[in-house]
Amino acid sequence: xxxxxxxxHKRQDAMKNLLFDENMKMANLILVNPGLILLxxxxxxxxxxxxxxxxxxxxxxxxxxxxxxxVCNIYTIDNYVPPLEKVLATDMGxxxxxxxxxxxxxxxxxxxxxxxxxxxxxxxxxxRMGGVLKxxxxxxxxxxxxxxxxxxxxxxxxxxxxxxxxxxxxxxISQYSPSxxxxxxxLDDLTQxxxxxxxxxxxxxxxxxxxxxxxxxxxxxxxHSLIEEKVLIPYVEHLEMExxx
Amino acid sequence: xxxKILIAEPSLIITEGLRCILHDDPRFEIxxxxxxxxxxxERLAAHHPDIVIINPxxxxxxxxxxxxxxxxxxxxxxxIVYQYFEPAYLRNFDAVIDxxxxxxxxxxxxxxxxHETSNKHDSQPDxxxxxxxxxxxLVLVAKGLMxxxxxxxxxxxxxxxxxxxxxITKKTGIKSxxxxxxxxxxxxxxxxxxxxxxxxxxxxxx
Numbered sequence: 001x002x003x004x005x006x007x008x009h010k011r012q013d014a015m016k017n018l019l020f021d022e023n024m025k026m027a028n029l030i031l032v033n034p035g036l037i038l039l040x041x042x043x044x045x046x047x048x049x050x051x052x053x054x055x056x057x058x059x060x061x062x063x064x065x066x067x068x069x070x071v072c073n074i075y076t077i078d079n080y081v082p083p084l085e086k087v088l089a090t091d092m093g094x095x096x097x098x099x100x101x102x103x104x105x106x107x108x109x110x111x112x113x114x115x116x117x118x119x120x121x122x123x124x125x126x127x128r129m130g131g132v133l134k135x136x137x138x139x140x141x142x143x144x145x146x147x148x149x150x151x152x153x154x155x156x157x158x159x160x161x162x163x164x165x166x167x168x169x170x171x172x173i174s175q176y177s178p179s180x181x182x183x184x185x186x187l188d189d190l191t192q193x194x195x196x197x198x199x200x201x202x203x204x205x206x207x208x209x210x211x212x213x214x215x216x217x218x219x220x221x222x223x224h225s226l227i228e229e230k231v232l233i234p235y236v237e238h239l240e241m242e243x244x245x
Numbered sequence: 246x247x248x249k250i251l252i253a254e255p256s257l258i259i260t261e262g263l264r265c266i267l268h269d270d271p272r273f274e275i276x277x278x279x280x281x282x283x284x285x286x287e288r289l290a291a292h293h294p295d296i297v298i299i300n301p302x303x304x305x306x307x308x309x310x311x312x313x314x315x316x317x318x319x320x321x322x323x324x325i326v327y328q329y330f331e332p333a334y335l336r337n338f339d340a341v342i343d344x345x346x347x348x349x350x351x352x353x354x355x356x357x358x359x360h361e362t363s364n365k366h367d368s369q370p371d372x373x374x375x376x377x378x379x380x381x382x383l384v385l386v387a388k389g390l391m392x393x394x395x396x397x398x399x400x401x402x403x404x405x406x407x408x409x410x411x412x413i414t415k416k417t418g419i420k421s422x423x424x425x426x427x428x429x430x431x432x433x434x435x436x437x438x439x440x441x442x443x444x445x446x447x448x449x450x451x
Contacts, residue, residue, distance in 0.1 A: 132430040139423055140423075192418040
Protein backbone atom coordinates (compact mmCIF):
# COMPACT_ATOMS: atom_id res chain seq x y z
CA UNK A 1 0.00 0.00 0.00
CA UNK A 2 1.56 3.32 -1.05
CA UNK A 3 1.97 5.97 1.61
CA UNK A 4 2.31 9.66 1.14
CA UNK A 5 5.38 11.07 2.87
CA UNK A 6 2.97 12.81 5.20
CA UNK A 7 1.41 9.55 6.32
CA UNK A 8 4.78 7.86 6.52
CA HIS A 9 5.93 10.54 8.86
CA LYS A 10 2.87 10.26 11.06
CA ARG A 11 3.19 6.52 11.16
CA GLN A 12 6.75 6.76 12.31
CA ASP A 13 5.59 9.06 15.08
CA ALA A 14 2.99 6.55 16.11
CA MET A 15 5.50 3.74 16.09
CA LYS A 16 7.74 5.73 18.35
CA ASN A 17 5.06 5.83 20.97
CA LEU A 18 4.16 2.21 20.74
CA LEU A 19 7.27 0.29 19.95
CA PHE A 20 10.83 -0.04 21.14
CA ASP A 21 13.52 1.83 19.30
CA GLU A 22 17.22 1.40 18.84
CA ASN A 23 18.28 4.35 20.98
CA MET A 24 16.71 3.14 24.19
CA LYS A 25 18.90 1.43 26.72
CA MET A 26 18.93 -2.34 26.50
CA ALA A 27 18.40 -2.45 30.25
CA ASN A 28 15.21 -0.36 29.92
CA LEU A 29 13.88 -2.61 27.20
CA ILE A 30 14.25 -5.56 29.56
CA LEU A 31 12.61 -3.57 32.36
CA VAL A 32 9.59 -2.87 30.16
CA ASN A 33 9.22 -6.56 29.34
CA PRO A 34 11.40 -8.82 31.53
CA GLY A 35 10.33 -11.81 29.44
CA LEU A 36 12.57 -10.51 26.67
CA ILE A 37 15.58 -11.66 28.63
CA LEU A 38 14.76 -15.17 27.41
CA LEU A 39 15.34 -14.03 23.84
CA UNK A 40 18.89 -12.77 24.36
CA UNK A 41 20.60 -16.18 24.19
CA UNK A 42 18.79 -16.86 20.89
CA UNK A 43 20.63 -13.86 19.49
CA UNK A 44 23.86 -14.84 21.25
CA UNK A 45 23.70 -11.63 23.26
CA UNK A 46 25.19 -12.09 26.74
CA UNK A 47 24.06 -10.15 29.82
CA UNK A 48 26.23 -7.44 31.31
CA UNK A 49 25.39 -4.75 28.77
CA UNK A 50 25.52 -1.96 31.37
CA UNK A 51 23.99 1.26 30.06
CA UNK A 52 24.54 0.55 26.39
CA UNK A 53 21.74 1.27 23.94
CA UNK A 54 19.98 -1.48 22.04
CA UNK A 55 21.84 -0.44 18.92
CA UNK A 56 25.24 -0.54 20.62
CA UNK A 57 24.62 -3.95 22.14
CA UNK A 58 23.29 -5.42 18.90
CA UNK A 59 26.07 -4.14 16.68
CA UNK A 60 28.62 -5.23 19.28
CA UNK A 61 27.42 -8.80 18.79
CA UNK A 62 26.83 -8.77 15.06
CA UNK A 63 23.04 -8.75 15.40
CA UNK A 64 20.82 -6.69 13.11
CA UNK A 65 19.25 -4.10 15.40
CA UNK A 66 16.11 -3.88 13.26
CA UNK A 67 15.59 -7.61 13.36
CA UNK A 68 16.16 -7.75 17.09
CA UNK A 69 13.62 -4.96 17.65
CA UNK A 70 11.14 -6.61 15.28
CA VAL A 71 11.18 -9.75 17.42
CA CYS A 72 11.08 -7.79 20.72
CA ASN A 73 8.07 -5.79 19.53
CA ILE A 74 6.23 -8.95 18.49
CA TYR A 75 6.93 -10.50 21.89
CA THR A 76 5.83 -7.41 23.77
CA ILE A 77 2.75 -6.04 22.02
CA ASP A 78 -0.38 -8.17 21.92
CA ASN A 79 -1.55 -9.02 18.42
CA TYR A 80 1.21 -6.96 16.81
CA VAL A 81 1.95 -8.21 13.34
CA PRO A 82 4.63 -6.25 11.48
CA PRO A 83 3.44 -5.32 7.99
CA LEU A 84 5.36 -6.87 5.09
CA GLU A 85 6.93 -3.49 4.15
CA LYS A 86 8.42 -3.36 7.62
CA VAL A 87 9.78 -6.91 7.27
CA LEU A 88 11.25 -6.11 3.86
CA ALA A 89 12.94 -3.02 5.24
CA THR A 90 14.58 -5.18 7.93
CA ASP A 91 17.79 -7.17 7.59
CA MET A 92 16.32 -10.66 7.90
CA GLY A 93 19.61 -12.53 7.40
CA UNK A 94 19.40 -13.96 10.92
CA UNK A 95 15.83 -15.24 10.66
CA UNK A 96 16.69 -18.91 10.26
CA UNK A 97 19.44 -18.84 12.90
CA UNK A 98 17.01 -17.20 15.28
CA UNK A 99 14.25 -19.74 14.63
CA UNK A 100 16.67 -22.65 14.99
CA UNK A 101 18.01 -21.25 18.23
CA UNK A 102 14.42 -20.97 19.49
CA UNK A 103 13.78 -24.59 18.57
CA UNK A 104 16.79 -25.81 20.45
CA UNK A 105 15.83 -23.72 23.47
CA UNK A 106 12.39 -25.37 23.53
CA UNK A 107 13.65 -28.88 22.83
CA UNK A 108 16.84 -28.97 24.88
CA UNK A 109 15.80 -26.82 27.82
CA UNK A 110 12.11 -26.13 28.33
CA UNK A 111 10.48 -29.41 27.38
CA UNK A 112 12.90 -31.63 29.38
CA UNK A 113 12.42 -29.28 32.32
CA UNK A 114 8.63 -29.64 32.14
CA UNK A 115 8.99 -33.39 31.65
CA UNK A 116 10.87 -33.48 34.97
CA UNK A 117 8.03 -31.65 36.67
CA UNK A 118 5.52 -34.09 35.25
CA UNK A 119 7.64 -37.05 36.31
CA UNK A 120 7.77 -35.78 39.91
CA UNK A 121 4.04 -35.17 39.91
CA UNK A 122 3.08 -38.51 38.46
CA UNK A 123 5.34 -40.26 40.98
CA UNK A 124 2.85 -39.22 43.64
CA UNK A 125 -0.21 -40.34 41.72
CA UNK A 126 -2.02 -43.60 41.26
CA UNK A 127 0.17 -45.32 38.69
CA ARG A 128 -2.55 -45.79 36.08
CA MET A 129 -3.55 -42.12 36.23
CA GLY A 130 0.05 -41.01 36.34
CA GLY A 131 0.82 -43.16 33.32
CA VAL A 132 -1.96 -41.52 31.31
CA LEU A 133 -0.77 -38.03 32.18
CA LYS A 134 2.82 -38.90 31.36
CA UNK A 135 1.86 -40.40 28.02
CA UNK A 136 -0.18 -37.31 27.21
CA UNK A 137 2.87 -35.15 27.68
CA UNK A 138 5.10 -37.55 25.74
CA UNK A 139 2.69 -37.45 22.81
CA UNK A 140 2.66 -33.69 22.92
CA UNK A 141 6.44 -33.67 23.04
CA UNK A 142 6.63 -35.99 20.03
CA UNK A 143 4.31 -33.79 18.02
CA UNK A 144 6.44 -30.74 18.74
CA UNK A 145 9.61 -32.60 17.78
CA UNK A 146 8.07 -33.78 14.50
CA UNK A 147 6.87 -30.27 13.69
CA UNK A 148 10.28 -28.71 14.35
CA UNK A 149 12.06 -31.47 12.44
CA UNK A 150 10.00 -30.79 9.36
CA UNK A 151 10.82 -27.09 9.50
CA UNK A 152 14.51 -27.75 10.00
CA UNK A 153 14.59 -30.27 7.19
CA UNK A 154 12.63 -28.35 4.55
CA UNK A 155 11.69 -24.79 5.45
CA UNK A 156 14.89 -23.42 6.97
CA UNK A 157 17.29 -24.76 4.30
CA UNK A 158 14.93 -23.33 1.66
CA UNK A 159 15.03 -19.94 3.39
CA UNK A 160 18.81 -20.16 3.65
CA UNK A 161 19.20 -20.77 -0.07
CA UNK A 162 16.84 -17.92 -0.94
CA UNK A 163 18.68 -15.59 1.44
CA UNK A 164 21.93 -16.53 -0.31
CA UNK A 165 20.31 -15.32 -3.55
CA UNK A 166 19.89 -18.77 -5.07
CA UNK A 167 16.75 -20.02 -6.78
CA UNK A 168 15.45 -23.12 -5.06
CA UNK A 169 12.94 -25.26 -6.91
CA UNK A 170 13.25 -28.20 -4.54
CA UNK A 171 10.70 -26.71 -2.15
CA UNK A 172 7.91 -24.11 -2.07
CA ILE A 173 6.71 -22.38 1.06
CA SER A 174 3.15 -23.13 -0.07
CA GLN A 175 3.84 -26.80 0.78
CA TYR A 176 4.33 -25.80 4.39
CA SER A 177 1.27 -25.86 6.54
CA PRO A 178 2.31 -24.02 9.63
CA SER A 179 -0.81 -24.95 11.57
CA UNK A 180 0.18 -24.91 15.21
CA UNK A 181 -3.40 -25.22 16.44
CA UNK A 182 -3.14 -28.84 17.41
CA UNK A 183 0.07 -28.36 19.34
CA UNK A 184 -1.25 -25.25 21.07
CA UNK A 185 -4.54 -26.92 21.99
CA UNK A 186 -2.71 -29.77 23.70
CA LEU A 187 -0.60 -27.44 25.79
CA ASP A 188 -3.73 -25.50 26.79
CA ASP A 189 -5.39 -28.78 27.71
CA LEU A 190 -2.44 -29.70 29.86
CA THR A 191 -2.76 -26.48 31.89
CA GLN A 192 -6.50 -27.08 32.33
CA UNK A 193 -5.85 -30.62 33.53
CA UNK A 194 -3.11 -29.58 35.91
CA UNK A 195 -4.91 -26.85 37.76
CA UNK A 196 -8.46 -28.15 37.61
CA UNK A 197 -8.41 -31.91 37.66
CA UNK A 198 -5.30 -33.26 39.37
CA UNK A 199 -5.91 -35.53 42.35
CA UNK A 200 -5.33 -33.94 45.75
CA UNK A 201 -2.35 -36.09 46.68
CA UNK A 202 -0.12 -34.21 44.25
CA UNK A 203 1.77 -31.49 46.09
CA UNK A 204 0.53 -28.04 45.19
CA UNK A 205 3.97 -26.47 44.85
CA UNK A 206 4.97 -29.10 42.30
CA UNK A 207 1.84 -28.49 40.24
CA UNK A 208 2.18 -24.73 40.51
CA UNK A 209 5.80 -24.92 39.41
CA UNK A 210 4.83 -27.01 36.41
CA UNK A 211 1.94 -24.70 35.54
CA UNK A 212 4.15 -21.67 35.70
CA UNK A 213 6.64 -23.19 33.28
CA UNK A 214 3.93 -24.46 30.95
CA UNK A 215 2.15 -21.11 30.78
CA UNK A 216 5.42 -19.39 30.05
CA UNK A 217 6.27 -21.92 27.33
CA UNK A 218 2.79 -21.58 25.89
CA UNK A 219 3.08 -17.79 25.61
CA UNK A 220 6.51 -18.14 24.05
CA UNK A 221 5.34 -20.74 21.54
CA UNK A 222 2.37 -18.59 20.53
CA UNK A 223 4.70 -15.74 19.62
CA HIS A 224 7.03 -18.21 17.88
CA SER A 225 4.09 -19.46 15.78
CA LEU A 226 3.10 -15.90 15.00
CA ILE A 227 6.60 -15.21 13.70
CA GLU A 228 6.44 -18.32 11.52
CA GLU A 229 2.93 -17.69 10.23
CA LYS A 230 2.93 -13.92 9.83
CA VAL A 231 6.57 -13.10 9.17
CA LEU A 232 8.38 -16.17 7.84
CA ILE A 233 5.74 -17.26 5.32
CA PRO A 234 5.00 -13.88 3.70
CA TYR A 235 8.71 -13.14 3.65
CA VAL A 236 9.66 -16.42 1.97
CA GLU A 237 6.79 -15.99 -0.50
CA HIS A 238 8.27 -12.63 -1.38
CA LEU A 239 11.79 -14.08 -1.77
CA GLU A 240 10.43 -16.84 -4.00
CA MET A 241 8.78 -14.25 -6.23
CA GLU A 242 11.97 -12.19 -6.39
CA UNK A 243 14.01 -15.27 -7.27
CA UNK A 244 11.64 -16.08 -10.14
CA UNK A 245 12.25 -12.70 -11.75
CA UNK B 246 -16.38 0.94 33.09
CA UNK B 247 -15.89 3.40 30.28
CA UNK B 248 -16.31 2.28 26.70
CA LYS B 249 -12.98 2.67 25.00
CA ILE B 250 -13.34 3.98 21.49
CA LEU B 251 -10.92 4.24 18.60
CA ILE B 252 -11.85 6.37 15.58
CA ALA B 253 -10.57 5.36 12.15
CA GLU B 254 -11.47 8.16 9.81
CA PRO B 255 -9.37 10.27 7.43
CA SER B 256 -11.38 13.48 7.83
CA LEU B 257 -10.30 15.74 10.67
CA ILE B 258 -13.69 17.44 10.68
CA ILE B 259 -15.45 14.16 11.31
CA THR B 260 -13.01 12.86 13.96
CA GLU B 261 -13.08 16.14 15.84
CA GLY B 262 -16.88 16.25 15.50
CA LEU B 263 -17.19 12.78 17.04
CA ARG B 264 -14.73 13.67 19.75
CA CYS B 265 -16.82 16.73 20.58
CA ILE B 266 -20.08 14.76 20.69
CA LEU B 267 -18.68 12.02 22.93
CA HIS B 268 -16.42 14.19 24.99
CA ASP B 269 -18.73 15.26 27.85
CA ASP B 270 -20.32 11.86 28.20
CA PRO B 271 -18.63 9.99 31.07
CA ARG B 272 -19.48 6.63 29.51
CA PHE B 273 -16.96 7.08 26.71
CA GLU B 274 -13.25 7.41 26.43
CA ILE B 275 -11.66 8.23 23.07
CA UNK B 276 -8.37 6.36 22.88
CA UNK B 277 -7.22 8.02 19.71
CA UNK B 278 -7.70 8.27 16.00
CA UNK B 279 -6.16 6.68 12.95
CA UNK B 280 -6.36 8.04 9.44
CA UNK B 281 -5.25 4.98 7.52
CA UNK B 282 -5.42 1.22 7.79
CA UNK B 283 -1.83 0.45 8.86
CA UNK B 284 -2.03 3.06 11.61
CA UNK B 285 -5.39 1.64 12.68
CA UNK B 286 -3.85 -1.82 12.98
CA GLU B 287 -1.01 -0.54 15.10
CA ARG B 288 -3.37 1.35 17.36
CA LEU B 289 -5.66 -1.67 17.65
CA ALA B 290 -2.79 -3.79 18.81
CA ALA B 291 -1.69 -1.23 21.35
CA HIS B 292 -4.98 -0.03 22.78
CA HIS B 293 -7.55 -2.86 22.75
CA PRO B 294 -10.59 -0.65 22.21
CA ASP B 295 -14.13 -1.85 22.92
CA ILE B 296 -15.44 -0.10 19.84
CA VAL B 297 -13.85 1.00 16.58
CA ILE B 298 -15.74 3.68 14.70
CA ILE B 299 -14.49 3.19 11.19
CA ASN B 300 -15.03 4.79 7.82
CA PRO B 301 -15.71 1.82 5.51
CA UNK B 302 -13.81 3.69 2.80
CA UNK B 303 -10.59 3.05 4.74
CA UNK B 304 -10.86 -0.69 4.17
CA UNK B 305 -9.37 -2.17 1.00
CA UNK B 306 -12.06 -2.08 -1.67
CA UNK B 307 -11.64 -5.61 -3.00
CA UNK B 308 -13.22 -7.31 -0.01
CA UNK B 309 -14.56 -4.49 2.09
CA UNK B 310 -15.39 -5.96 5.41
CA UNK B 311 -14.44 -5.03 8.95
CA UNK B 312 -12.72 -8.39 9.06
CA UNK B 313 -10.02 -6.81 6.90
CA UNK B 314 -9.04 -4.54 9.72
CA UNK B 315 -8.38 -7.67 11.80
CA UNK B 316 -10.31 -6.44 14.80
CA UNK B 317 -9.45 -8.32 17.96
CA UNK B 318 -12.17 -10.53 19.36
CA UNK B 319 -14.67 -8.62 21.47
CA UNK B 320 -14.15 -5.35 19.62
CA UNK B 321 -17.26 -3.93 17.95
CA UNK B 322 -17.05 -2.29 14.57
CA UNK B 323 -19.28 0.71 13.93
CA UNK B 324 -19.37 2.14 10.43
CA ILE B 325 -19.45 5.90 10.13
CA VAL B 326 -20.98 6.79 6.79
CA TYR B 327 -21.47 9.98 4.85
CA GLN B 328 -21.81 8.50 1.41
CA TYR B 329 -23.80 5.62 -0.02
CA PHE B 330 -22.72 2.07 0.83
CA GLU B 331 -24.59 -1.10 -0.08
CA PRO B 332 -26.90 -2.01 2.83
CA ALA B 333 -25.76 -5.63 2.50
CA TYR B 334 -22.22 -4.46 2.97
CA LEU B 335 -23.04 -2.35 6.01
CA ARG B 336 -24.54 -5.43 7.66
CA ASN B 337 -20.95 -6.62 8.11
CA PHE B 338 -20.62 -4.04 10.86
CA ASP B 339 -22.06 -4.32 14.35
CA ALA B 340 -23.73 -0.90 14.00
CA VAL B 341 -23.87 2.09 11.67
CA ILE B 342 -23.70 5.80 12.45
CA ASP B 343 -24.73 8.28 9.78
CA UNK B 344 -23.09 11.69 10.15
CA UNK B 345 -26.58 13.21 9.91
CA UNK B 346 -27.64 11.30 13.07
CA UNK B 347 -28.52 13.36 16.14
CA UNK B 348 -26.19 13.40 19.12
CA UNK B 349 -28.78 11.41 21.03
CA UNK B 350 -28.95 8.70 18.35
CA UNK B 351 -25.18 8.39 18.06
CA UNK B 352 -24.81 7.90 21.78
CA UNK B 353 -27.72 5.45 21.85
CA UNK B 354 -26.12 3.38 19.06
CA UNK B 355 -22.87 3.13 20.99
CA UNK B 356 -24.40 2.38 24.39
CA UNK B 357 -26.57 -0.37 22.91
CA UNK B 358 -23.38 -2.16 21.94
CA UNK B 359 -22.28 -1.89 25.53
CA HIS B 360 -25.41 -3.75 26.63
CA GLU B 361 -24.64 -6.44 24.13
CA THR B 362 -21.21 -6.85 25.69
CA SER B 363 -22.54 -7.21 29.20
CA ASN B 364 -25.22 -9.65 28.03
CA LYS B 365 -22.55 -11.68 26.33
CA HIS B 366 -20.65 -11.94 29.59
CA ASP B 367 -23.77 -12.88 31.53
CA SER B 368 -24.83 -15.63 29.19
CA GLN B 369 -21.46 -17.35 29.29
CA PRO B 370 -22.17 -20.52 31.22
CA ASP B 371 -19.79 -21.30 34.03
CA UNK B 372 -18.20 -24.70 33.97
CA UNK B 373 -20.80 -27.11 35.27
CA UNK B 374 -20.88 -30.79 35.99
CA UNK B 375 -21.14 -33.04 32.97
CA UNK B 376 -24.53 -34.68 32.53
CA UNK B 377 -24.82 -38.47 32.58
CA UNK B 378 -25.15 -38.50 28.78
CA UNK B 379 -22.10 -36.29 28.36
CA UNK B 380 -20.07 -38.57 30.61
CA UNK B 381 -21.08 -41.60 28.53
CA UNK B 382 -20.00 -39.82 25.38
CA LEU B 383 -16.79 -38.58 26.97
CA VAL B 384 -15.83 -42.16 27.86
CA LEU B 385 -16.37 -43.26 24.27
CA VAL B 386 -14.38 -40.30 22.95
CA ALA B 387 -11.61 -41.15 25.40
CA LYS B 388 -11.59 -44.72 24.12
CA GLY B 389 -10.82 -43.35 20.69
CA LEU B 390 -14.21 -43.73 19.00
CA MET B 391 -15.16 -41.30 16.26
CA UNK B 392 -18.35 -39.26 16.44
CA UNK B 393 -20.00 -41.50 13.83
CA UNK B 394 -19.18 -44.66 15.80
CA UNK B 395 -20.47 -43.08 19.00
CA UNK B 396 -23.71 -42.11 17.24
CA UNK B 397 -24.18 -45.71 16.02
CA UNK B 398 -23.41 -47.22 19.39
CA UNK B 399 -25.77 -44.94 21.34
CA UNK B 400 -28.36 -44.89 18.60
CA UNK B 401 -28.44 -41.11 18.30
CA UNK B 402 -27.69 -38.76 15.40
CA UNK B 403 -24.16 -37.63 14.69
CA UNK B 404 -25.29 -34.01 15.17
CA UNK B 405 -26.35 -34.81 18.70
CA UNK B 406 -22.96 -36.37 19.37
CA UNK B 407 -21.18 -33.32 17.99
CA UNK B 408 -23.27 -30.97 20.09
CA UNK B 409 -22.57 -33.05 23.22
CA UNK B 410 -18.87 -32.96 22.40
CA UNK B 411 -18.98 -29.19 22.08
CA UNK B 412 -20.60 -28.96 25.51
CA ILE B 413 -18.05 -31.32 27.01
CA THR B 414 -15.23 -29.13 25.72
CA LYS B 415 -16.98 -25.99 26.94
CA LYS B 416 -17.49 -27.41 30.42
CA THR B 417 -14.11 -29.05 30.90
CA GLY B 418 -12.02 -26.50 28.97
CA ILE B 419 -10.26 -29.39 27.19
CA LYS B 420 -10.18 -29.59 23.40
CA SER B 421 -7.98 -32.48 22.31
CA UNK B 422 -9.09 -36.10 22.36
CA UNK B 423 -5.93 -37.09 24.21
CA UNK B 424 -6.62 -34.40 26.80
CA UNK B 425 -10.19 -35.62 27.27
CA UNK B 426 -8.85 -39.13 27.79
CA UNK B 427 -6.65 -37.84 30.62
CA UNK B 428 -9.63 -35.99 32.09
CA UNK B 429 -11.79 -39.12 31.99
CA UNK B 430 -9.07 -41.13 33.68
CA UNK B 431 -8.40 -38.57 36.43
CA UNK B 432 -12.11 -38.40 37.17
CA UNK B 433 -12.45 -42.15 37.43
CA UNK B 434 -14.84 -42.35 34.52
CA UNK B 435 -12.87 -45.16 32.92
CA UNK B 436 -13.78 -47.91 35.39
CA UNK B 437 -14.91 -50.27 32.72
CA UNK B 438 -12.38 -53.14 32.64
CA UNK B 439 -12.45 -53.13 28.82
CA UNK B 440 -10.89 -49.68 28.80
CA UNK B 441 -7.72 -49.72 26.72
CA UNK B 442 -4.54 -48.91 28.58
CA UNK B 443 -3.29 -46.38 26.06
CA UNK B 444 -5.24 -43.25 25.28
CA UNK B 445 -5.94 -42.60 21.61
CA UNK B 446 -3.18 -40.98 19.62
CA UNK B 447 -3.24 -37.51 18.19
CA UNK B 448 -5.88 -34.87 18.50
CA UNK B 449 -7.44 -35.18 15.07
CA UNK B 450 -9.78 -38.07 15.67
CA UNK B 451 -12.82 -35.80 15.43
